[in-house]
Ligand SMILES: Cc1ncc(C[n+]2csc(CCOP(=O)(O)OP(=O)(O)O)c2C)c(N)n1
């Protein structure tokens with residue numbers, strides 16, 4: 001018997017399908033899509049737009065201000081939901097679509113699920129070239145949306161309405177796969193969005209998606225256990241995979257039972273609370289002295305859910321033990337096997353539990369665990385000093401972090417950041433509480449993610465006190481989602497550190513022997529310096545805003561605006577040159593081999609020396 005069908009446009013079928021995808025979190029059945037961000041144009045308003053209107057009570061549509069901003073918010077929603085829920089984004093064709101390409105890459109690098117639905121040119125080609133169409137002289141199949149291909153985990157162009165059936169099924173498989181998940185781009189040709197088809201009714205049956213927990217392979221597990229048993233100085237690197245697998249309790253239990261210190265990557269920070277005695281804090285280029293001393297000497301590193309990016313590994317110069325063995329516990333074989341790691345392909349929680357069972361009562365040397373605890377005490381003293389209050393007219397980022405911490409940090413805080421000097425200082429100094437309370441986009445470190453990301457976090461966790469810390473440069477790049485946060489009643493507290501330029505790149509420029517050039521505003525080619533009034537700018541978008549002129553005033557403003565219901569922006573001028581000296585590690589930034597500047601030649605010599613410590617993987 002032929003299946004029952006329902007006649008819908010392709011866009012209506014997409015919309016209906018999205019509403020039928022569910023998940024269960026803490027016993028509660030929820031739609032897996034938290035909503036749709038949309039900016040309409042001719043490429044999606046008639047097709048997708050009309051379809052979204054019809055389902056807006058079950059799947060809300062939110063208007064973004066900029067496609068990159070809204071997609072970043074959608075991605076932040078997924079990250080804050082530990083990838084258990086995600087969002088879709090729809091755009092018009094051409095510039096609207098391509099504004100999302102950076103976000104696609106951000107999601108790709110950070111392994112975060114998001115469904116991107118850019119409009120595309122007419123499949124029937126009758127009006128060609130439609131407004132905003134890119135025309136390839138030698139290839140009739142090219143469209144601007146091909147730019148999504150390298151930055152999508154799954155890309156498809158929908159040129160017939162029935163293609164959406166396998167495409168959406170595959171999209172869901174990718175979005176919910178712990179190893180493969182990332183951005184899915186379904187490029188929806190605008191004429192096809194409006195075309196009808198008799199879809200089988202069962203295509204729209206409710207489907208409940210639960211996280212797949214991959215159990216370890218017996219042989220890989222045995223090798224990993226043997227390596228850990230033989231270790232004298234083991235260290236655990238906790239990456240984002242710990243959070244996504246909701247493995248914090250398993251990690252704490254594992255570390256305590258086996259006496260192994262834990263160091264955290266940017267994505268993994270808040271895997272353990274900062275106060276956990278075995279949490280040594282951040283590792284690598286922006287690492288604490290405690291983490292880095294331990295990791296340098298470690299003979300076995302158990303990397304859990306980490307991509308082992310250069311900031312984590314000190315560009316592979318951090319590990320100084322010649323006999324180092326890395327055990328790569330990761331759901332993704334690509335990550336698990338990096339640098340000749342012993343792969344342990346598994347979900348972080350399942351993997352840690354299986355390792356722990358295999359290790360029995362085996363414990364690292366008490367002297368090693370004690371050394372870790374002593375190093376942490378030492379580090380905390382340095383951190384306290386860096387974040388202590390000051391009367392200075394131009395405080396450091398660290399001193400601002402201290403003020404935010406003292407005035408507002410609580411169990412419900414989520415700290416959001418992405419680029420500039422702040423990520424390094426926050427990685428070292430922010431005292432994170434529960435899992436996910438530290439939300440740093442440092443896979444792609446995209447300037448402009450901060451405010452949009454904060455919005456996504458607030459949508460995912462309405463009960464959270466979302467604090468965004470952002471530099472003047474990032475603010476200038478993308479701030480318009482402040483207006484979206486006002487529209488949606490999604491209160492953010494934005495602390496804007498104005499050091500009048502790209503402070504961190506200026507410092508990097510100096511460290512590589514360069515002249516102060518084109519980073520701080522004063523060093524740019526200019527007729528007049530803009531002297532941007534950020535508080536007035538934010539107020540113009542509807543935010544509550546204040547400019548404060550000291551750490552004391554900042555703390556007062558943060559306390560006074562805690563109960564404010566509207567997005568609040570607090571601006572403070574900061575020193576572009578000061579960072580926390582303690583901790584940290586070399587980072588591979590190539591210095592010119594030939595230069596007429598003696599400072600570059602000096603930096604090159606130091607660089608060549610540093611390269612000698614780099615491991616080849
Ligand atoms: C979209 C994007 N463009 C360029 C960069 C390179 N970059 C990293 S940090 C930075 C400057 C950030 O300035 P600001 O937000 O003021 O922070 P600060 O360095 O002053 O702390 C730049 C240009 C980037 N990460 N993202």
Ligand SMILES: [Mg+2]
Nearest residue numbers: 471472501503
């Ligand atoms: Mg700046």
